[in-house]
Every structure is written in C-alpha cells, then in structure tokens.
Amino acid sequence: MFKDESGRLANVPSMDTLRKTLKERSCGTGDASRDGKACKKSLMDQIGETVRGRLAEARLSQSEDETRKYILNEFAKTGKPPSEKAIAAAMKLPALESARLLVEKLHKADILTKEDGEIISAYPFSAKATRHKVIFQDGHEVYALCATDALGIHFMLGLDIAVRSRCPDCENEMKIEVKAGKVVSCRPEGIVEFVSSREHCGCTAETFCPFMNFFCSVEHLEKWREKNPAYGKGEMYRLYQVLEHGKNIFGAFLKEADCDTRRQG
Amino acid sequence: MARGKSVKIDCYISQGCGSEKALKENITRALEAEKIHAEVGIHRINDEKAAELKLSGSPSVFIDGKELQPQGIVGFS
Numbered sequence: 096m097f098k099d100e101s102g103r104l105a106n107v108p109s110m111d112t113l114r115k116t117l118k119e120r121s122c123g124t125g126d127a128s129r130d131g132k133a134c135k136k137s138l139m140d141q142i143g144e145t146v147r148g149r150l151a152e153a154r155l156s157q158s159e160d161e162t163r164k165y166i167l168n169e170f171a172k173t174g175k176p177p178s179e180k181a182i183a184a185a186m187k188l189p190a191l192e193s194a195r196l197l198v199e200k201l202h203k204a205d206i207l208t209k210e211d212g213e214i215i216s217a218y219p220f221s222a223k224a225t226r227h228k229v230i231f232q233d234g235h236e237v238y239a240l241c242a243t244d245a246l247g248i249h250f251m252l253g254l255d256i257a258v259r260s261r262c263p264d265c266e267n268e269m270k271i272e273v274k275a276g277k278v279v280s281c282r283p284e285g286i287v288e289f290v291s292s293r294e295h296c297g298c299t300a301e302t303f304c305p306f307m308n309f310f311c312s313v314e315h316l317e318k319w320r321e322k323n324p325a326y327g328k329g330e331m332y333r334l335y336q337v338l339e340h341g342k343n344i345f346g347a348f349l350k351e352a353d354c355d356t357r358r359q360g
Numbered sequence: 361m362a363r364g365k366s367v368k369i370d371c372y373i374s375q376g377c378g379s380e381k382a383l384k385e386n387i388t389r390a391l392e393a394e395k396i397h398a399e400v401g402i403h404r405i406n407d408e409k410a411a412e413l414k415l416s417g418s419p420s421v422f423i424d425g426k427e428l429q430p431q432g433i434v435g436f437s
Contacts, residue, residue: 096417097428097429098429106379106382106419107379107382107383107419108383108386108421108428108429109386110386110389112428112429113386113390113428114390114393114394116423116428117367117390117391117394117396117398117423120367120423120426287425313425331424331425333368333399333424333425335366335368335399336366339366
C-alpha cells in the first residue's frame with residue numbers, strides 16, 4: 096500500500112506522490128525547487144560544462160586546435176600520446192620548442208596533463224592504466240580516464256567499442272559493448288556509474304576522474320559508499336544516462352572548431 | 361521539453377495483481393505533468409522472483425534504483 100500526500104492509503108502511488116519523487120530524482124540531488132524554478136544541474140552536467148568550457152576558454156588558434164586533435168587521434172590509435180618531436184613533425188612546426196610551448200598551453204588549459212615533462216593524459220584518454228579499458232573492433236586497446244570518458248570515446252571517434260572496467264567494491268570485471276550509439280550488451284546487467292561530489296579543486300583528470308566509476312550493481316555501490324564515507328556523496332547514473340553524458344561531452348570533441356578564428360596560427 | 365536528467369522507473373507486479381492499469385496511468389500523468397523523460401519497465405514476476413529481489417509488496421516501484429515508499433512488510437501479493 097502507498098500513502099498519498101494526505102496520508103490516505105492506496106494500492107498504487109498517487110500522481111502527486113509520483114510527481115514529487117520524480118521532480119526530486121530528475122534533479123539528481125533531491126533538491127528540486129518547489130516554486131517551479133529550474134532545478135539544479137546534475138553533477139555530470141556541471142563536469143561536462145567544465146570540460147567543454149576549458150576548451151572554449153583556451154581560445155586555441157586553428158593550428159593549436161589541430162594539434163589538440165592530432166594528439167587525441169594518436170592516443171586513439173596507439174593508446175599513447177605523441178612525443179613533442181612527433182607533434183612538431185606532424186604539425187610542421189618550425190622547431191621543437193614550438194611544440195613544447197603548444198603542449199604547455201594545452202596543459203595550462205587543463206586540456207591535457209603532464210608528468211615529468213611528458214603528456215600522460217588528454218581527455219578522454221590516459222597513457223597510464225586505469226580501471227577503464229576501451230577495446231576497439233580491430234582489437235587495439237586504450238585506457239579512458241573515467242567511466243563517462245570510456246563511453247564518450249564511442250561518440251568522439253564514431254567507432255564501436257567494448258569497455259572493460261573493474262568494480263571498485265568487488266574488483267570483478269564488467270563488460271559493456273556500445274554500438275551505433277547504444278549499449279548493446281552489459282555484464283553484469285545492473286551496472287551503474289557513481290560520480291562522487293567530494294570537494295574538488297585543480298585539474299579534472301586528477302581530482303574528478305578517479306571517482307567516476309562503474310559498479311556491478313546498486314548494491315555494490317552502496318557497500319562501497321558505506322566503506323568510503325569521504326567519497327560517498329554524489330550521484331548515481333544508469334548506463335543510458337552515462338551514454339548521454341559521454342555523447343554530450345565528447346560527441347563534438349574532434350569536430351567542433353572551438354578555436355579563436357581571429358588568431359589563425 | 362523534458363527537463364533535468366532522465367529517470368528510470370521499474371515496477372514489479374505480482375502475477376495476479378490488478379493494479380497495473382492504474383499504476384501506468386498515474387506514472388504517465390506524473391511524467392507528463394513534470395515534463396520528465398523516463399524509461400519505464402513493467403515487470404510481471406512470480407513469488408520466487410519477488411523473494412529473490414526482496415520485494416515487500418505489489419506493486420513495488422523503483423525510481424532510479426531507489427524504492428518508492430518501501431513497505432517493510434514481508435510478503436509479495
């Protein structure tokens with residue numbers, strides 16, 4: 096039996112009860128406004144805006160944006176970033192120093208990350224092993240920075256993929272296949288993504304990505320949250336939502352000309 | 361136009377339960393009123409499956425994996 100808003104019992108939930116709950120859940124954090132104002136954006140919407148916003152704020156020239164795309168394409172093909180020497184040669188830059196300065200600009204804009212002078216990630220790819228391995232139909236593999244990035248790679252490249260990821264609770268492997276914009280299979284069936292809303296500052300790859308993971312099931316997620324209270328606050332998404340977020344963030348990542356056309360480089 | 365993120369609604373109903381029509385109507389009207397997009401699943405299940413899922417009543421409604429008004433009463437009928 097279900098209680099309606101006035102406390103009466105009924106066999107099915109009332110329309111008002113459903114409306115109230117749906118309003119809360121659709122806003123992600125349960126803080127839907129009660130006065131009809133727009134609800135709070137989901138955590139992933141905010142992260143997506145940050146990633147896209149940093150690219151726009153970088154105001155890359157056309158040649159700088161071409162270099163960014165070259166780095167991403169090399170990551171996609173080999174799972175590794177190109178060296179500065181390779182960048183200089185491919186982009187026909189006048190000197191190695193030009194490539195170094197360009198990579199540094201992308202680093203400062205949080206479009207890629209570096210360690211010991213080398214590129215180690217460029218959204219959505221990681222040169223280091225992560226929980227999320229993306230396997231293409233020809234068999235080659237790359238690592239994604241986070242769960243959303245893994246599915247986003249499908250939309251960025253327009254290629255069918257399989258994602259193998261490990262559940263942070265049980266460490267068992269999960270497999271998700273994405274073809275033509277849809278999840279065509281997933282094992283186990285109840286996979287969800289959790290994005291921790293722990294206070295973050297600094298670069299997204301280091302602060303957000305390690306806490307955006309797939310879990311085998313809602314039950315495993317809840318167990319993990321109990322064991323990790325510092326990271327337990329956040330939002331859970333179903334696979335169709337992760338797919339939507341991946342598409343929104345990365346769908347135009349290699350297509351759009353987010354460059355400052357007044358500064359043709 | 362739908363607002364916010366999409367939700368997933370799963371309804372588990374016992375084989376003999378006659379509440380499916382009323383439940384679907386209320387869900388449809390609530391979604392329309394709130395202009396929310398949802399993936400709605402209606403699952404007719406037997407007692408064994410209900411016990412396996414630890415469901416306490418029919419219908420049991422889950423929105424994004426969280427049960428709406430959990431009953432806390434053992435027995436699925």
